[in-house]
Amino acid sequence: MKYVFIIAGVLLIALSIAAGLIWVERRLLSVWQDRLGPNRVGPFGIGQVVADTIKLFFKEDWVPPFSDRPVFVLAPGILMATILLTFAVIPFGPNFVVFDSNIGILFFLGNSSLGVYSIVLGGWASNNKYSLIGAMRASAQMLTYEVFMGLSLMGVVMMADSFSFYKIVEAQKGAWFFIPQFVGFIVFFIAGIAETHRLPFDIPEAEGELVAGYHSEYSGMKFGMFFVGEYLGITLISGIIATLFFGGWLGPSFLPPVFWFLFKTFFFICVFILLRASLPRPRYDQLMELGWKILLPLSLLNLLITGAILIFLK
Amino acid sequence: MNVFFYIAAIVAIVSTIMAISGKNAIHSLLYLILSLLAVSVIFYLLSAPFIAALEVIIYAGAIMVLFIFVTMMLNIGLERESENKWLKPRMWIVPSILAVILLVTLIMSLKNVAPVSPDKEAILPKQVGISLFSTYLLGVEIAAILLMAGVIGAYHLGSQKKKVIHRFLKTN
Numbered sequence: 001m002k003y004v005f006i007i008a009g010v011l012l013i014a015l016s017i018a019a020g021l022i023w024v025e026r027r028l029l030s031v032w033q034d035r036l037g038p039n040r041v042g043p044f045g046i047g048q049v050v051a052d053t054i055k056l057f058f059k060e061d062w063v064p065p066f067s068d069r070p071v072f073v074l075a076p077g078i079l080m081a082t083i084l085l086t087f088a089v090i091p092f093g094p095n096f097v098v099f100d101s102n103i104g105i106l107f108f109l110g111n112s113s114l115g116v117y118s119i120v121l122g123g124w125a126s127n128n129k130y131s132l133i134g135a136m137r138a139s140a141q142m143l144t145y146e147v148f149m150g151l152s153l154m155g156v157v158m159m160a161d162s163f164s165f166y167k168i169v170e171a172q173k174g175a176w177f178f179i180p181q182f183v184g185f186i187v188f189f190i191a192g193i194a195e196t197h198r199l200p201f202d203i204p205e206a207e208g209e210l211v212a213g214y215h216s217e218y219s220g221m222k223f224g225m226f227f228v229g230e231y232l233g234i235t236l237i238s239g240i241i242a243t244l245f246f247g248g249w250l251g252p253s254f255l256p257p258v259f260w261f262l263f264k265t266f267f268f269i270c271v272f273i274l275l276r277a278s279l280p281r282p283r284y285d286q287l288m289e290l291g292w293k294i295l296l297p298l299s300l301l302n303l304l305i306t307g308a309i310l311i312f313l314k
Numbered sequence: 315m316n317v318f319f320y321i322a323a324i325v326a327i328v329s330t331i332m333a334i335s336g337k338n339a340i341h342s343l344l345y346l347i348l349s350l351l352a353v354s355v356i357f358y359l360l361s362a363p364f365i366a367a368l369e370v371i372i373y374a375g376a377i378m379v380l381f382i383f384v385t386m387m388l389n390i391g392l393e394r395e396s397e398n399k400w401l402k403p404r405m406w407i408v409p410s411i412l413a414v415i416l417l418v419t420l421i422m423s424l425k426n427v428a429p430v431s432p433d434k435e436a437i438l439p440k441q442v443g444i445s446l447f448s449t450y451l452l453g454v455e456i457a458a459i460l461l462m463a464g465v466i467g468a469y470h471l472g473s474q475k476k477k478v479i480h481r482f483l484k485t486n
Contacts, residue, residue: 071340102438106367113375117347120379124340124386132386139383143376150371163439 007088007098013262014087017269018231023049025231025273032277053224061220068125075122076218076225082115083232090239091166093249093258104165105157108240109150112195115233116142119197119204122226123214134213137284138204141194144291148299149191155184155306156244169248178245183302185245187295192237194287196230199276203284238268319359326352339385343378350374361436 023038023046030037041047063069089104091097101107116139123135157163159180160171168177178185194201205213215226242248242264251260282290326349333345350373357366446454 068338068340071344101363102436103363103367106364106371106439110367110370110375113371113379116375116379117382120382120386121340121344124382136383136386139379143379143383146376161440 021231056224059220071125079118079229082111086111100166105163126217130210134204145191145194151299152184152187172247176247196233200279238265322355364439
């Protein structure tokens with residue numbers, strides 16, 4: 001019975017954050033761009049989320065006749081399923097985790113690599129040249145950034161001596177891992193932006209060139225699933241950064257641990273949105289060059305040095 | 315545990331058959347991915363969670379994405395004339411009979427081997443790493459040399475200078 005409550009709690013938190021982010025992002029962007037943003041529906045315009053959701057539900061859910069129908073319908077579901085599954089291994093607080101797996105980090109990496117299919121198949125099944133180009137860019141980009149996304153986490157794994165998120169948080173009681181693993185944190189953060197294909201790395205859906213990239217043909221709630229999936233992805237990556245590098249639920253004891261986890265997660269979500277407001281989109285080859293020529297050697301070097309120091313200290 | 319094993323095994327077999335017999339290349343690849351996921355579940359049930367995770371990350375996550383990528387680039391999703399010709403019974407019936415003979419011999423020889431118990435203690439990543447870098451060090455080194463050869467080959471192929479320059483980039 002306890003598990004039912006935990007699962008319901010995790011789902012409720014994740015989905016309400018993801019939906020609320022639509023409003024948060026628009027308001028924050030407006031603050032940084034010196035305008036007001038949505039402020040008409042309800043207090044501070046917070047009802048905008050409800051209005052948008054109702055609008056999405058009532059839109060015609062059109063499947064193009066030239067598309068590959070089963071794959072077209074399947075694609076948005078893969079995205080939601082892989083991201084929501086990963087929330088199962090993230091500890092929201094002490095004893096507030098659905099499944100404390102001893103391969104937690106690998107579970108996250110596996111799910112994120114399966115998430116690529118959603119975009120690739122969505123773009124291919126749309127049978128539209130812009131979608132296909134978006135899907136190809138997405139697969140190359142995400143495959144590249146996955147390589148050192150995993151490598152950048154191995155320093156943390158070595159220091160905590162475990163793949164389990166829960167044990168990694170407990171190992172950070174002395175010092176948060178972003179101090180000894182600063183390089184790993186930077187590499188993981190950049191790879192996280194590329195994995196969720198957020199601005200500035202939103203090359204798969206670059207609206208100036210590709211209409212809307214891989215989801216050009218999607219409408220109604222199928223589009224809504226891609227849309228919410230993107231925000232869920234941001235929440236997930238922020239939560240993982242908070243867990244692995246910033247001590248998860250650890251914090252001064254005048255507030256409950258769950259609050260500290262949510263506070264850190266929300267901070268990184270805001271950083272994601274600030275990046276969107278401030279950085280231009282790089283060219284496609286620049287993105288690949290950054291990945292293979294700078295970030296991959298950097299994460300390998302970080303792995304080597306961390307290992308050497310740990311052996312030296314033993 | 316046994317029930318889950320049989321479910322995963324049936325999913326693996328059915329999806330593999332669908333992958334072989336399908337005519338749409340992308341659909342076949344999707345069935346192949348499903349089959350790899352089912353094999354990963356079997357590994358997990360046999361108390362090898364590390365291998366199960368690697369199966370998903372490397373095979374289902376990385377290699378199959380490359381397959382789909384190439385299939386998309388070449389646009390061979392549609393049914394082809396040659397495929398129909400290859401799927402005639404004349405083409406596959408003899409190999410199938412030979413494969414069935416092999417399967418029968420395999421089953422006969424496996425009859426005396428004790429089955430692996432799925433309920434033993436899980437083998438954690440640490441144990442896998444220790445045995446890889448002590449008992450099987452030679453194998454790891456050989457794999458590393460092979461991968462290095464691949465990297466050097468890719469570098470050689472990719473290092474050729476671009477001969478055609480886009481008209482916007484010409485300086486004269």
